[in-house]
Amino acid sequence: MNHCIQTEGLTKRYGKKTALKDFTLAIGQGGIHAIVGSNGAGKSTLFRILLGVTTATSGIARLLGEDSRDLSPGTRGRVGYVNEEHTLPLWMKAQQITDQQRSFYPGWNQSIYEQVIGYFDVDPGQKISGLSRGERAGLNLSMALAQSPDVLILDEPTLGLDVVARQSFLEALMFTETEANTTIIYCSHQMEEIERVADQLIIMEKGTLQNNSSPDAFVERISYWIGDFANGLPAKGALPGFLTSRTIDGQHHILVADQGEEFGQVLKNNGAKAVAKAPVNLERAVNAFLTKNHNTPDSRV
Numbered sequence: 001m002n003h004c005i006q007t008e009g010l011t012k013r014y015g016k017k018t019a020l021k022d023f024t025l026a027i028g029q030g031g032i033h034a035i036v037g038s039n040g041a042g043k044s045t046l047f048r049i050l051l052g053v054t055t056a057t058s059g060i061a062r063l064l065g066e067d068s069r070d071l072s073p074g075t076r077g078r079v080g081y082v083n084e085e086h087t088l089p090l091w092m093k094a095q096q097i098t099d100q101q102r103s104f105y106p107g108w109n110q111s112i113y114e115q116v117i118g119y120f121d122v123d124p125g126q127k128i129s130g131l132s133r134g135e136r137a138g139l140n141l142s143m144a145l146a147q148s149p150d151v152l153i154l155d156e157p158t159l160g161l162d163v164v165a166r167q168s169f170l171e172a173l174m175f176t177e178t179e180a181n182t183t184i185i186y187c188s189h190q191m192e193e194i195e196r197v198a199d200q201l202i203i204m205e206k207g208t209l210q211n212n213s214s215p216d217a218f219v220e221r222i223s224y225w226i227g228d229f230a231n232g233l234p235a236k237g238a239l240p241g242f243l244t245s246r247t248i249d250g251q252h253h254i255l256v257a258d259q260g261e262e263f264g265q266v267l268k269n270n271g272a273k274a275v276a277k278a279p280v281n282l283e284r285a286v287n288a289f290l291t292k293n294h295n296t297p298d299s300r301v
C-alpha cells in the first residue's frame with residue numbers, strides 16, 4: 001500500500017529533551033486524520049520533520065513515498081500546510097493573492113476554490129489587512145484546497161475563530177473530503193471538531209504513538225465505572241488500565257483503558273460494595289487518556 005505519511009522508529013532529541021521517541025506511524029491515502037496530544041506531545045516536531053524543515057535524530061520519515069530529508073520540488077508542490085496564524089501578505093487584495101496562487105499552481109481547481117470560499121464572506125476587492133481572522137482562515141483554506149494537494153496538513157487551523165467561522169471552516173472541510181481526493185491531517189485540541197470531522201484518531205503522548213484507529217474504536221477502548229468503596233479508592237496499581245478518577249457524592253468515578261466487563265469484578269475484589277458502568281463520549285475518553293493518572297476531587301467528571 002502507498003502511504004501518504006510513514007515514519008519508522010522516528011526519534012528527535014533537543015539536547016536532553018526527547019520530542020519524539022521511536023515513533024512509528026502509517027497513514028494511508030484519503031480521509032481526515034486527526035492528531036491530538038497534550039502540549040509538548042511532539043505534534044509540531046513530527047510535522048517539521050515530515051516537511052523537511054528539521055531532521056530527525058534517528059529513524060525514517062516519508063511523505064508521499066519520499067524521504068523527508070530529501071523532498072523533491074514536485075513532492076513539495078503536492079503538500080499543503082495551513083497553521084493557526086493564517087499568514088498572508090497584508091497589503092494584497094483577496095483577488096490579487098488568489099490570482100497569484102492560481103498562476104503558481106498548475107493543478108489549481110477553480111471550482112473547489114469557489115465552493116469553499118462560498119462558505120465565507122470574503123469580498124475579493126478587500127485588502128487582507130482588513131479581513132477578519134475567520135475570513136483570512138477561510139481564504140487560506142480555500143486557496144490551500146484549490147491547489148489540489150495530495151496531502152493537506154492543518155495545524156490548529158481554527159484557533160481563535162468564533163463559532164460561526166469555525167462552523168464554516170468545518171463544513172468546508174467536510175465538503176472537500178467528499179469532492180477532492182486530498183488526505184487531510186488535522187491537528188487540533190478541539191474535541192467537538194474532531195468528533196465531527198475525523199475518520200481516524202491519532203493520539204500522541206510524550207513523543208509516542210498511543211492510538212491510531214477510528215474515533216469510535218478509540219471510545220470502545222475506554223470504559224467508565226462508578227464504584228462505592230467503603231474504605232476509599234484502592235491504590236492505582238491495583239486497577240489495570242487506570243486513567244483517572246474523581247469523587248462525586250462519595251462515589252468514585254473511574255475511567256480505565258482496554259478493560260472488559262470483568263473490570264467490575266476487579267473493583268469488587270478491591271472493596272467496592274456496588275459497581276455501575278456509565279457511557280463515555282469521545283471528549284471524556286480522550287481527556288482521560290491525556291490526563292492519565294490524575295486524581296481530582298472535583299465534582300465534574
Ligand SMILES: Nc1ncnc2c1ncn2[C@@H]1O[C@H](COP(=O)(O)OP(=O)(O)OP(=O)(O)O)[C@@H](O)[C@H]1O
Pocket residue numbers: 014017018019037038039040041042043044045046
Ligand atoms: N527547537 C526546540 N528546542 C528545544 N526543545 C524543543 C524545540 N522544539 C520543540 N521542543 C520540545 O520538544 C517537545 C515537543 O514539542 P512540540 O512543539 O513538537 O509539541 P506539540 O505537540 O506541537 O505541542 P503544542 O500542542 O504545545 O504545540 C516539547 O517538550 C518542546 O519543548
